[in-house]
Amino acid sequence: MRKKLLAGNWKMNKLNAELSDYFEQFTKALRLNETQVKNQVDTLFAVPYLLLEKSASIAQKFGISIAAQNVHWEKSGAFTGEVSISMLKELRVQTTLIGHSERRQYFGETDETVTKKVKACLENGMTPIVCVGERREEREQGKTSQVVSRQMQAFLEVISSPGSLIVAYEPVWAIGTGLSATSDQAQEVHALIRDILSKKFGKGTADTIRILYGGSASPKNVDDLFTKPDIDGCLVGGASLKPDEFAAMVLAGR
Ligand code: PEP
Numbered sequence: 661m662r663k664k665l666l667a668g669n670w671k672m673n674k675l676n677a678e679l680s681d682y683f684e685q686f687t688k689a690l691r692l693n694e695t696q697v698k699n700q701v702d703t704l705f706a707v708p709y710l711l712l713e714k715s716a717s718i719a720q721k722f723g724i725s726i727a728a729q730n731v732h733w734e735k736s737g738a739f740t741g742e743v744s745i746s747m748l749k750e751l752r753v754q755t756t757l758i759g760h761s762e763r764r765q766y767f768g769e770t771d772e773t774v775t776k777k778v779k780a781c782l783e784n785g786m787t788p789i790v791c792v793g794e795r796r797e798e799r800e801q802g803k804t805s806q807v808v809s810r811q812m813q814a815f816l817e818v819i820s821s822p823g824s825l826i827v828a829y830e831p832v833w834a835i836g837t838g839l840s841a842t843s844d845q846a847q848e849v850h851a852l853i854r855d856i857l858s859k860k861f862g863k864g865t866a867d868t869i870r871i872l873y874g875g876s877a878s879p880k881n882v883d884d885l886f887t888k889p890d891i892d893g894c895l896v897g898g899a900s901l902k903p904d905e906f907a908a909m910v911l912a913g914r
Pocket residue numbers: 669830834835836837838874875876877895896897898899
C-alpha cells in the first residue's frame with residue numbers, strides 16, 4: 661500500500677514574508693492535527709532556494725516536508741549559479757524535483773543532465789522526484805509511450821537500485837493550462853511507468869515506488885485521479901499557491 665504524496669511546486673513564486681500566513685492558512689484549512697496529517701498522507705512543498713530555510717523551519721513542525729526544485733550533480737566547484745546536494749542537506753532538505761519540463765524547456769535540461777542528477781541524488785541520500793512527460797505534438801503524433809519510455813530508460817540505465825526514487829508523470833500540455841489529462845489518460849501512462857520500473861527492479865520493488873500525476877491537478881479533478889490504481893499522489897503547481905485549494909487536495913489523498 662503506497663501512501664499518497666501531495667507535492668506542491670511553487671516554481672518562482674512567493675516571498676519569505678508570505679510564508680507564515682500561507683502555512684497558517686494551510687494548516688487551518690486541513691482542520692487536522694499534525695499527527696493525523698502525517699499518518700494519512702505525505703505533504704511536501706518544492707520552494708525556491710531562498711525560501712527553503714524558513715519554509716523548512718515552519719513546515720517541519722507540521723510534519724510537512726520541504727524540497728528544492730533543482731540541484732547540481734557535482735559536489736562543488738566552478739558552477740556559477742548552481743546549488744549542490746550538500747548545500748541542500750545542510751538545510752535539512754532531503755528531496756528535490758529533477759527534470760521538471762520548465763527546466764527542460766527553458767534551461768537546457770536534457771535526459772543526460774537528468775541522469776547525472778538522479779544518480780548523484782541516489783548516491784548521496786537525496787530523494788529525487790523525477791519529472792517525465794510528453795509535449796502536445798508528441799501526444800498528437802502517438803508518441804507518448806515512446807517519449808516517456810526514453811526519459812525513464814535514460815536515468816534507469818545508470819542506477820542499480822531505486823532507493824527513495826519518486827516519479828512524476830507530467831504531460832507538458834497539461835501543465836499550467838487548466839487542461840488536465842483525464843484520469844484514464846494518466847493511468848495509462850502511470851501503468852507504463854510502473855511496468856518499466858518492474859522490468860528494471862522487479863514487481864515487488866516497483867509496487868513500492870510512488871508515481872505522481874502533475875498537470876492542472878486541482879480540487880476539482882483530484883478525487884477522480886485518485887480512483888486510479890497507479891496514481892499515488894499529485895505534483896501541483898498553480899493550485900498549491902492557494903492554501904485552501906492545496907489543503908483540499910491533501911484531504912482528498914487520505
Ligand atoms: C507543475 O508545475 O509541476 C504543475 C503540474 O503545474 P500546474 O499544476 O499548474 O499545471
